[in-house]
Amino acid sequence: MELESGATTSKPSRFVWFALLAGVLLAGCNGLPSRAEPIEVAIQDSERDDWDDLDDLDELDELDEDEDDEEVYDPLSGFNRFMFGFNDKLYFWLLKPVAQGYGFIVPEPARVCVERAFKNLRTPPRFANSLLQLELGKAGAELRRFTVNTTLGFGGLFDAAETMFDWRAPPPEDFGQTLAVHGVGSGVPVTLPVFGPSNVRDALGRIPDVFLDPTFYFLKTWESFALSSGETVNRTSLRIGEYESLKNDALDPYTFFRNAYRDYRRKQIEE
Amino acid sequence: MRIVITLLCFVFLGPALADADDVITDDVIADDAVEDVGGKAVGDLIRATVEKVLAVLQKDDMSRLDKRERVMKIIKPHVDFELMAKRALPSKMWAAMNAEQRKTFTDLFVETIKRSYFEKLVLFSDETVEFGEPVAKKTRRPAYSVVTHVVSKGDRVEVVYALTQSRDEEKKEEVWKVYDFEIEGVSLRSSYRSQYKDFLKDRPLEDLLDAMRKKVDDAKQKEAAEEPKKAGGK
Numbered sequence: 091m092e093l094e095s096g097a098t099t100s101k102p103s104r105f106v107w108f109a110l111l112a113g114v115l116l117a118g119c120n121g122l123p124s125r126a127e128p129i130e131v132a133i134q135d136s137e138r139d140d141w142d143d144l145d146d147l148d149e150l151d152e153l154d155e156d157e158d159d160e161e162v163y164d165p166l167s168g169f170n171r172f173m174f175g176f177n178d179k180l181y182f183w184l185l186k187p188v189a190q191g192y193g194f195i196v197p198e199p200a201r202v203c204v205e206r207a208f209k210n211l212r213t214p215p216r217f218a219n220s221l222l223q224l225e226l227g228k229a230g231a232e233l234r235r236f237t238v239n240t241t242l243g244f245g246g247l248f249d250a251a252e253t254m255f256d257w258r259a260p261p262p263e264d265f266g267q268t269l270a271v272h273g274v275g276s277g278v279p280v281t282l283p284v285f286g287p288s289n290v291r292d293a294l295g296r297i298p299d300v301f302l303d304p305t306f307y308f309l310k311t312w313e314s315f316a317l318s319s320g321e322t323v324n325r326t327s328l329r330i331g332e333y334e335s336l337k338n339d340a341l342d343p344y345t346f347f348r349n350a351y352r353d354y355r356r357k358q359i360e361e
Numbered sequence: 362m363r364i365v366i367t368l369l370c371f372v373f374l375g376p377a378l379a380d381a382d383d384v385i386t387d388d389v390i391a392d393d394a395v396e397d398v399g400g401k402a403v404g405d406l407i408r409a410t411v412e413k414v415l416a417v418l419q420k421d422d423m424s425r426l427d428k429r430e431r432v433m434k435i436i437k438p439h440v441d442f443e444l445m446a447k448r449a450l451p452s453k454m455w456a457a458m459n460a461e462q463r464k465t466f467t468d469l470f471v472e473t474i475k476r477s478y479f480e481k482l483v484l485f486s487d488e489t490v491e492f493g494e495p496v497a498k499k500t501r502r503p504a505y506s507v508v509t510h511v512v513s514k515g516d517r518v519e520v521v522y523a524l525t526q527s528r529d530e531e532k533k534e535e536v537w538k539v540y541d542f543e544i545e546g547v548s549l550r551s552s553y554r555s556q557y558k559d560f561l562k563d564r565p566l567e568d569l570l571d572a573m574r575k576k577v578d579d580a581k582q583k584e585a586a587e588e589p590k591k592a593g594g595k
Contacts, residue, residue: 335477335481338477339473341572341573345556346555346556349556353546353551353552354547358546
């Protein structure tokens, strides 16, 4: 399968580059995002009808546990927006056409199986990170699912663990979450090429996950790369339309994805 | 050898230790019989409505736009759009708007989310939904959140509905209505709110309304162009 034309850097050195970049950023930046700024809105000199509405507002505020008027501190926004644009083009010009072509040839049920197999294959980092977070229940769940799915599920193609024993997949863990659980703050938002919105902690956290993945040790770099690319193309082929739909909703797609990532990550960490 | 035994322990003791499936939130249900009645009503409402919506989405013989209109009819009595719109703007902004601006904004906001919500639904149209039990929120005003999971192509996506009691103008009574929903932890209301807030930082409200209007008009044009092709089915 013909894939990316451009990538010349090998996987480990790509990560080293990120590490250096991130190191520079950490050195230069304060790192902590929450800075409450007063809301400055251009208020129209409109006539106010009901002053009663103000009473309503107090009660309404009660509905929002996360009434965070915190400004997202985004010092790298110039770089991030550029990267966002880059990723956007990459999706529309490369990833999506390839995924669509692939999806045209390979029937959906097969692609769903392939995705399951990949998920199964990537169990070790999830297992390790669950342990590192002392989530023994999750670690056990990952392990027994892996055992059953690899054997009874034909190498992970079928989720035998769920269908036969109702062993559901636990929320996935990664090293960025492990760091968060151990108190590491997220750092400022960073948009990574290819990988999308992230933050300093999670971006750096990707590196240990590479080493926690056994495939790193017995696949050559280009093989690892091909495998990951295949995984991405397959996954994308099942989700065509999602990115476009989300992007279309947003007045400012960059801000939307940046904030959505933050909320999504917060939820993942809590799980 | 020891490692193998340890690992085997995980495998067999796992079920006893597993807490991965328990969603223990801080919003613990108040021990109040009245709350339970509300909880039950909310749970039934969500279940019934979502199932009706899924039934419509799974029909083969309706055009996309017809489906959307049908779905909107189903959910309309159960969603407090005005409250959603109110909460989609910084509170100070809302307080400073006059009645006409509020109406314009609410209408545009409804048109916006109608399309965006429906787009998402269509993406998940042929899946099953699992329902969790409603959990009372820790707010002064009675509210519940209902966790559901949409099982889609091997993935489980968490969708959480937030409901509170609102006055229904037609029925002239307080009914439970949805005022927000979250997909995988990302709240619809707050994602719009942060965008609008950002937009309004250095631009007046009218610009925002214009931008929203433009987006809605663009979307309507696209739909008008698609409709003739789609007439008679998907």
